[in-house]
Amino acid sequence: MSSSFNRRFALVRVAGATAALACGLLFSGSALAADMPQYSIKTSMGEIVVELDQEKAPKTVANFAAYAKSGAYNGTIFHRVIEGFMIQGGGMNEKFEGRKTLKPIKNESNNGLSNQPYTISMAREDNPDSATSQWFINVADNSGIDFPFVGGSGYTVFGKVVKGQETVDKIKAVVVDDVRGMQNVPVVPIKITSVTLLKGDKLVK
Template identity: 55%
Template sequence: MMNRRMASWALFTATAGALALPLHAAEQATPKVQLKTSLGTIVVQLDPAKAPKTVENFLQYVKDKHYDGTIFHRVINGFMIQGGGFTPDMAQKPTRAPIPLEAKNGLKNDEYTIAMARTGNPDSATAQFFINVKNNDGLNAPSPDGHGYAVFGKVVQGQDVVDKIKAVATGNRGPYQNVPTTPVIIESATLLP
């Protein structure tokens, strides 16, 4: 009798766990992050299936509150809006180690997608990201530099906010170009439930 109860309990536990796993996996399959900016709210849906290291990296910066109080420091209408690395006084925030490039994941630098910024070194992305404001085929892997830029999600809410940001007046600030004359602040970045 005891063995039958234990076997039934084990079967119930295994079945309940198996049933719960897909629900949890589905919740994690497409995490969403809310970027509350001084011009409105943007929600990005991430794609960890196609860009697992990039999504993990971005989410860690979100959890660490790294993006809170940073700005969109580079805005080029007809190209992209870039943020996540500087404070309003143009102080660069410290970052963790760079991550490997995941540009050959099948995702394209299309309008309203989010991708990681990097230097000329393909494996140099840290915290800075950009949102494409048009289809930027020249950034897809392999791009003219042979590498491309890793797309890891897309804007699913707040496209109008992206459009507001891309239209702001910009100028030079110290050695930096295309800096909004009025800072566009990322007030908070939050993983949505």
């Protein structure tokens, strides 16, 4: 085998290894991005972008993604707003009609994430494993509802707002009243027009 052939073969091997390394880095980066998907929540008061922590709350993120993909959140409202606490949506339309929900999910509140301002968490009933489609965005330090809270389970944080904090601030300050036996309902409905997964150059850096 000639020395020139050996040199060419070595170069091919180095180039192949470099390409493989680059490919590995690309896949690694994609995997990291996939662990933190971003969703655009477009509302009648502006856009909110949330980044979800798939590593620490995999079941909760998958649940949110399923509702978003099906369009279940489109046309819903923020039906509960408590300034100094949170803004809640994802469950009903302007007529206060509920949407068909998926099976309740396992509580993942023991994941190290805290209910801090601009984090997104799952709403639920007294049963820790009762969360379905509804979620809320914290507008204050609500670490008092973190794991273990009451009965050994808290409210599951599964992401944070990375864009549109000013929209959250506008929503938390709206006038609310009691409507049809429900408290803290915005007098002027705040509509959620769409919830969509962001990709490529749409992602918030």
